[in-house]
Amino acid sequence: MLITLFVSGIVLGCIYGIVALGYSLIYKASGLMSFAQGDLMTVGAYLGITFYSYMKLPFFISIILIGVIMFFLGMGIERGVIRRLRRKGVEPIYVVLATIAISFIIQNGCQKVWGPVMLNFPSIFKTSTIQLFGRNFQTESIFTVIASFTIMAILQFFMKKTKAGTAMRASAMDPIAAKACGINVNITTGLTWGCAGCTAALAGVLMGPLYGVFSTLGSQIGTKGFAAAVIGGYGNFVGSIVGGLILGLLETLTSGYISSNYRDIISYTVLILFLFIRPWGLFNERTIKN
Amino acid sequence: MSAFIGNRNRLGIMIFIIVGLVLPLVFSAMPYAVLVCCYILIYLIAVSGFDVLVGFSGQISMGHAAYYCIGAYGSAMLHKYTGIPVFFTMLIAAVTATLVGTLIAWPTTKLVAHFMSLATIAFGNIVFQLVNTSPGRITGDANGLHTTYLSVFGYELNTYTRFYYFALIMVLLFMLIKYNLLHSRVGRAMLAIRENDHAANGMGVNVRFYKVAAFAVSAFFAAYAGAMFAHLVRYISPDSFKQTVSVMFLTMLLFGGTASMSGPIIGVTIVSLLNEALRPASSYKMLVYGVLLLFVILIFPGGILGVMRSMKEKIIQKRK
Numbered sequence: 001m002l003i004t005l006f007v008s009g010i011v012l013g014c015i016y017g018i019v020a021l022g023y024s025l026i027y028k029a030s031g032l033m034s035f036a037q038g039d040l041m042t043v044g045a046y047l048g049i050t051f052y053s054y055m056k057l058p059f060f061i062s063i064i065l066i067g068v069i070m071f072f073l074g075m076g077i078e079r080g081v082i083r084r085l086r087r088k089g090v091e092p093i094y095v096v097l098a099t100i101a102i103s104f105i106i107q108n109g110c111q112k113v114w115g116p117v118m119l120n121f122p123s124i125f126k127t128s129t130i131q132l133f134g135r136n137f138q139t140e141s142i143f144t145v146i147a148s149f150t151i152m153a154i155l156q157f158f159m160k161k162t163k164a165g166t167a168m169r170a171s172a173m174d175p176i177a178a179k180a181c182g183i184n185v186n187i188t189t190g191l192t193w194g195c196a197g198c199t200a201a202l203a204g205v206l207m208g209p210l211y212g213v214f215s216t217l218g219s220q221i222g223t224k225g226f227a228a229a230v231i232g233g234y235g236n237f238v239g240s241i242v243g244g245l246i247l248g249l250l251e252t253l254t255s256g257y258i259s260s261n262y263r264d265i266i267s268y269t270v271l272i273l274f275l276f277i278r279p280w281g282l283f284n285e286r287t288i289k290n
Numbered sequence: 291m292s293a294f295i296g297n298r299n300r301l302g303i304m305i306f307i308i309v310g311l312v313l314p315l316v317f318s319a320m321p322y323a324v325l326v327c328c329y330i331l332i333y334l335i336a337v338s339g340f341d342v343l344v345g346f347s348g349q350i351s352m353g354h355a356a357y358y359c360i361g362a363y364g365s366a367m368l369h370k371y372t373g374i375p376v377f378f379t380m381l382i383a384a385v386t387a388t389l390v391g392t393l394i395a396w397p398t399t400k401l402v403a404h405f406m407s408l409a410t411i412a413f414g415n416i417v418f419q420l421v422n423t424s425p426g427r428i429t430g431d432a433n434g435l436h437t438t439y440l441s442v443f444g445y446e447l448n449t450y451t452r453f454y455y456f457a458l459i460m461v462l463l464f465m466l467i468k469y470n471l472l473h474s475r476v477g478r479a480m481l482a483i484r485e486n487d488h489a490a491n492g493m494g495v496n497v498r499f500y501k502v503a504a505f506a507v508s509a510f511f512a513a514y515a516g517a518m519f520a521h522l523v524r525y526i527s528p529d530s531f532k533q534t535v536s537v538m539f540l541t542m543l544l545f546g547g548t549a550s551m552s553g554p555i556i557g558v559t560i561v562s563l564l565n566e567a568l569r570p571a572s573s574y575k576m577l578v579y580g581v582l583l584l585f586v587i588l589i590f591p592g593g594i595l596g597v598m599r600s601m602k603e604k605i606i607q608k609r610k
Contacts, residue, residue: 032404033404033407033408081584081588084588085587085588088591090587090591091403092403092404093350093403093404093407094587094591096403096404096407097540097544097583097587098583098584098587098588100352100537100580100583101579101580101581101582101583101584101587102580102584103580104537104576104577104579104580104583105576105577105580105581105584107576108573108574108575108576108577108580109577111573112573112574112577116573223411223412223415226408227412230405230408234405261423262419262423264415264419265416265419265420268412268413268415268416268419269412269416271408271409271412272409272412272413272416275398275401275405275408275409275412276397276398276401276409279401279402279405
């Protein structure tokens with residue numbers, strides 16, 4: 001049983017990790033927190049069902065379509081709401097509140113468009129289970145693990161080693177100085193949110209086959225994703241995955257050995273403890289002071 | 291109990307009291323309307339306290355329903371398991387919530403704004419989970435808890451109208467507390483902290499103390515309101531204390547206008563009426579909240595009160 005729990009914990013942890021990657025990306029490149037990430041994931045999952053299951057498009061095409069749509073959705077949110085708020089010069093907390101409002105709208109919107117019933121996401125791969133350590137696991141879950149590490153590596157490389165990534169980080173640290181260096185802050189911020197939207201979409205599509213698709217899919221995972229991000233260091237990509245893994249393992253092992261009732265309490269308590277005692281997380285990510 | 295209330299404010303207060311006294315008589319044929327008015331009064335207490343935290347000391351709490359919950363469940367459970375009269379359990383529950391609030395506030399207030407919001411959300415969720423799956427099922431878990439009426443000096447408040455007048459008195463009391471708090475050293479210190487806490491620190495204001503105090507006061511208000519809620523509807527379940535309630539408080543406050551006495555009144559009334567109007571289409575409720583919140587933040591961040599103030603200024607300008 002330990003092996004099953006352990007692998008489930010890793011898979012869950014990778015899901016939290018992908019969500020946390022989105023949060024870290026937005027924070028690293030615009031200094032903001034977005035509560036809408038989780039619900040963007042839900043949209044990604046629903047779009048996945050629409051394209052892959054209802055319209056019977058091949059999976060590869062669906063993913064690309066979803067990626068593009070969500071990219072523009074992310075950019076749209078940034079341009080329509082976030083940028084306007086920043087131009088007004090409101091307190092950053094109002095931006096956070098705006099993303100909460102968007103999250104509500106998306107949740108209820110999904111419910112209205114796709115119905116309140118939980119939908120079934122068909123299996124992506126031809127082999128529906130894989131044998132590992134003598135136990136059976138859904139192929140999608142192993143794929144999730146691989147995908148999350150890949151995305152983490154891509155993001156880490158992009159942010160640290162490429163010009164565009166450095167431009168994004170500069171825009172977040174000091175928009176005025178970045179503009180003085182010739183960086184188009186508006187475009188980089190928009191791109192970041194677009195990328196975060198893509199990440200969320202991917203997470204949603206991966207989670208669909210594992211959990212089914214319903215309108216609160218994202219918000220439940222979303223808050224835990226925050227915990228993962230804080231544990232690893234908010235803004236640190238490796239930290240997001242590591243934090244996610246720790247959280248995922250903690251949750252599944254607690255559910256398995258103690259009781260599944262206390263799963264959420266444990267997660268939130270860990271989040272609060274880290275916020276109080278070590279808000280810069282395990283990887284020493286200092287917060288950007290505004 | 292000093293009251294530096296000018297003539298203009300006095301008129302506003304008179305109107306408020308008269309309308310408040312008359313309302314149940316107007317609705318005497320519709321007890322449901324009186325119930326809605328009771329809700330408005332209860333939420334008014336909670337949101338007024340919330341205003342002390344958000345509007346005056348400039349902090350954010352997105353899990354404030356936790357204190358509302360502690361007040362409600364605390365009073366109901368204390369009365370159920372110890373038999374202490376409801377009047378006192380309500381106070382004890384409120385004080386307990388204040389202590390809890392102080393304890394949580396102490397490390398929370400040193401966090402940056404968005405981390406503070408995360409911490410308060412997490413706390414709100416923890417409290418919700420604790421009442422949803424409590425050890426030994428003492429809170430009744432998802433099935434909830436039944437409780438009884440509040441009795442004041444032997445007079446049982448077993449109709450909505452009787453409760454309404456009690457609630458009206460409590461509202462006036464709490465508003466008076468808030469008013470005196472804000473027009474004192476404490477209030478001025480909080481305003482200073484809201485504007486620039488480093489500068490306030492430099493002026494000798496004990497920033498940490500007042501930030502925690504703001505949390506404590508808002509917890510007390512919210513918890514007492516929660517206790518009132520418990521003994522009005524006499525059945526509480528975890529569903530009434532979810533994250534959405536916290537967001538509702540925030541919406542009410544921001545919509546009406548922060549840092550004022552009448553802002554919460556406007557916000558609570560309008561959002562409560564909206565709640566009732568949306569009952570047949572309750573599946574759209576979250577959507578409407580989201581849109582409302584977004585509207586307020588994007589277009590008039592000062593809330594309705596802010597809009598009124600700027601309109602008044604424009605009129606004064608035009609006269610000149």
